[in-house]
Amino acid sequence: MNETLDRLLIRIIFTIFICLAMLLYKYAHVIFYPSAKKQILKKIYPSENYVDTLHIFSRLIGVAIIFSTLEFNEYIGISISLVHFIIWSVIGFSLYLLSIYICESIIFYNFEYVDEVLKKKNASYGIVSFANSICLALIIKNIFKEADNSLVILVIFWLFSMVLYGFSTRLFKYISRLPFNSMMIQKNLGLGLSYAGFLFGNTIIINSAFSHEHHDITSYLVQVVLKILLAILIHPLFRMGIQYIFKIDDQMHEDPHTGQEIVHLGIGVYMGSIFLTSSLLTSIIIGQIHFGTIYPFF
Numbered sequence: 001m002n003e004t005l006d007r008l009l010i011r012i013i014f015t016i017f018i019c020l021a022m023l024l025y026k027y028a029h030v031i032f033y034p035s036a037k038k039q040i041l042k043k044i045y046p047s048e049n050y051v052d053t054l055h056i057f058s059r060l061i062g063v064a065i066i067f068s069t070l071e072f073n074e075y076i077g078i079s080i081s082l083v084h085f086i087i088w089s090v091i092g093f094s095l096y097l098l099s100i101y102i103c104e105s106i107i108f109y110n111f112e113y114v115d116e117v118l119k120k121k122n123a124s125y126g127i128v129s130f131a132n133s134i135c136l137a138l139i140i141k142n143i144f145k146e147a148d149n150s151l152v153i154l155v156i157f158w159l160f161s162m163v164l165y166g167f168s169t170r171l172f173k174y175i176s177r178l179p180f181n182s183m184m185i186q187k188n189l190g191l192g193l194s195y196a197g198f199l200f201g202n203t204i205i206i207n208s209a210f211s212h213e214h215h216d217i218t219s220y221l222v223q224v225v226l227k228i229l230l231a232i233l234i235h236p237l238f239r240m241g242i243q244y245i246f247k248i249d250d251q252m253h254e255d256p257h258t259g260q261e262i263v264h265l266g267i268g269v270y271m272g273s274i275f276l277t278s279s280l281l282t283s284i285i286i287g288q289i290h291f292g293t294i295y296p297f298f
Contacts, residue, residue, distance in 0.1 A: 123192065
């Protein structure tokens with residue numbers, strides 16, 4: 001009975017600590033995002049600005065995803081485990097905030113948070129920001145698992161994954177007919193959903209490429225690159241296959257007044273969904289096919 005109460009007390013202590021860590025994240029967020037200082041420190045009213053609500057809570061979900069990788073091991077002692085938990089949680093959400101800052105600078109290089117969220121309430125901006133925050137949290141969670149409590153390996157994996165992810169965000173114009181900048185200015189929801197599916201698809205492929213045994217860091221990173229290259233070859237095949245099998249007509253109609261193509265919400269849903277579906281299927285090919293010894297040894 002006493003052991004059960006002790007375990008319950010330990011769980012309560014860690015619950016309180018995680019809440020305190022969330023408070024620390026709140027003020028760390030101010031350091032990385034001074035433009036959002038007033039929003040994050042003041043009382044939040046979700047009903048006032050749903051785009052800002054989407055923006056803020058996507059990051060809270062991301063922090064929770066990263067915290068879900070951390071463990072408490074009683075056998076090494078409560079105090080040591082608590083210190084370990086504190087150090088790795090701080091490292092985790094520091095890398096997370098830095099990742100968001102870097103990647104949003106790449107994706108939204110022509111747009112500002114204050115203008116798009118607070119003034120214009122641009123839902124497309126909010127959807128892309130939400131997807132980006134969740135995707136980065138999933139990537140950091142995965143590299144935490146692969147690093148296996150090694151800070152040096154974690155930093156190497158983080159830098160490498162940010163290069164891959166940041167580069168992948170610039171490929172949207174090559175795989176989609178939707179002009180990002182002009183449609184973001186128009187607050188087009190179709191663009192937001194399409195780009196969100198694009199980001200989630202990229203994240204699935206990157207995480208699949210990182211998920212394999214590693215004994216030598218150099219050969220491991222080479223294998224990651226080879227898997228990414230394989231995904232680049234396989235992914236279009238799945239996209240074309242899905243389009244052919246289900247006889248999808250993705251033609252867009254032109255506006256008779258302006259002559260520009262009209263992007264309906266359904267087009268954005270289709271483009272985001274087919275990219276995400278193809279990425280999930282591609283992850284099977286690059287990460288879940290294991291080759292053994294074909295011929296027996298004699």
